[in-house]
Amino acid sequence: MKRNILILITFLVGLLIFSACQSKPHIGLLVDNLQQERWKKDMALFEEKVKELGGTSEVRIADSDPDKQLEQAKELIENGVEVLVVIPVNQTKACDIVNYAHKNYVPVISYDRLIKDCNLDYYVSTDNIAIGEMQAEYLTKIKPSGNYGIIGGSKVDNNAYLLNLGQLNILQPLIEKGDINIVFSQFTNSWSLHEGYEIINEFITKNADIQLDAIIAGNDALAAGAISALKEHNLDGDVLIAGQDADIAAIRSIVAGDQTMTVYKPIEAMAYTAADAAIKISKGIAPSNMNITVHNGKRLVPAILLKAQIVHKQNIDLTVISEGFIEETELEKNGKTK
Numbered sequence: 043m044k045r046n047i048l049i050l051i052t053f054l055v056g057l058l059i060f061s062a063c064q065s066k067p068h069i070g071l072l073v074d075n076l077q078q079e080r081w082k083k084d085m086a087l088f089e090e091k092v093k094e095l096g097g098t099s100e101v102r103i104a105d106s107d108p109d110k111q112l113e114q115a116k117e118l119i120e121n122g123v124e125v126l127v128v129i130p131v132n133q134t135k136a137c138d139i140v141n142y143a144h145k146n147y148v149p150v151i152s153y154d155r156l157i158k159d160c161n162l163d164y165y166v167s168t169d170n171i172a173i174g175e176m177q178a179e180y181l182t183k184i185k186p187s188g189n190y191g192i193i194g195g196s197k198v199d200n201n202a203y204l205l206n207l208g209q210l211n212i213l214q215p216l217i218e219k220g221d222i223n224i225v226f227s228q229f230t231n232s233w234s235l236h237e238g239y240e241i242i243n244e245f246i247t248k249n250a251d252i253q254l255d256a257i258i259a260g261n262d263a264l265a266a267g268a269i270s271a272l273k274e275h276n277l278d279g280d281v282l283i284a285g286q287d288a289d290i291a292a293i294r295s296i297v298a299g300d301q302t303m304t305v306y307k308p309i310e311a312m313a314y315t316a317a318d319a320a321i322k323i324s325k326g327i328a329p330s331n332m333n334i335t336v337h338n339g340k341r342l343v344p345a346i347l348l349k350a351q352i353v354h355k356q357n358i359d360l361t362v363i364s365e366g367f368i369e370e371t372e373l374e375k376n377g378k379t380k
């Protein structure tokens with residue numbers, strides 16, 4: 043009898059261990075907000091890849107609230123996620139997420155935006171300095187001299203500073219030559235259309251005597267706000283405008299001649315890379331493609347930085363449409379064909 047019970051217990055323990063090994067990796071994704079259309083795409087691609095790789099994912103949206111994001115991190119850890127992928131609302135406040143996750147043996151991958159000043163595990167992003175360079179290079183090739191304005195991105199997002207570094211890499215020599223004059227340059231509180239509008243509206247209202255030649259905006263929402271302010275002052279089409287993210291509205295503005303260019307981030311590759319890394323880490327395997335390190339103020343974080351592409355009027359078909367990022371019909375829907 044005793045022997046039978048022992049065999050039964052051994053069998054049950056074995057079954058438990060077997061099913062634990064068989065259980066699907068559970069991955070958490072924390073998203074800043076769904077205001078900018080791109081995050082929906084990042085999210086969907088990430089979830090799709092995790093599923094394809096045999097895992098399950100759980101997503102939370104913080105609605106731009108860093109405290110809410112910390113609570114959501116705690117909730118996902120409570121729910122048993124083995125790896126957390128975070129699009130931080132705030133570059134430093136998100137350290138609380140990393141510290142809490144580590145206390146619970148959960149590694150953290152920072153997605154697109156770097157979490158600074160803590161022991162972050164991995165970082166998956168695009169080369170944001172190169173994006174700033176692309177924007178400034180494209181506009182200065184068209185207008186190598188004149189009055190330029192810069193609407194930087196969110197003050198609490200490291201990407202905003204990297205973009206600015208890249209922009210100045212190109213602009214600074216032209217500023218020193220006296221060809222380009224920076225008439226304003228300011229960071230914003232968020233990446234919102236509203237702030238783009240406010241900055242340009244205020245500038246034009248207060249500086250009627252200054253001709254604005256170009257605006258470099260941190261993303262397409264800020265660029266869209268700038269365009270609507272220019273329209274109100276009948277200046278649309280006169281000022282070069284660079285943005286970022288290849289939002290559908292921005293592509294339509296490029297087609298209409300209101301925006302000069304945008305930058306298309308490799309969202310699919312970024313989301314797939316993060317999903318793949320998360321699944322590997324959950325199985326105790328180090329992700330193989332983190333081929334550089336990025337200093338986050340505390341440590342050298344293993345990272346991968348992918349390449350972005352410029353989108354302008356002539357290459358919309360060859361970039362965002364041919365890669366399936368935007369459907370051709372979405373452009374036509376607006377009544378604006380190429």
Ligand code: GAL
Nearest residue numbers: 078155199201233261286287
């Ligand atoms: C930034 C990112 C930009 C843009 C922005 C929100 O962190 O670098 O590409 O997506 O967030 O619009």
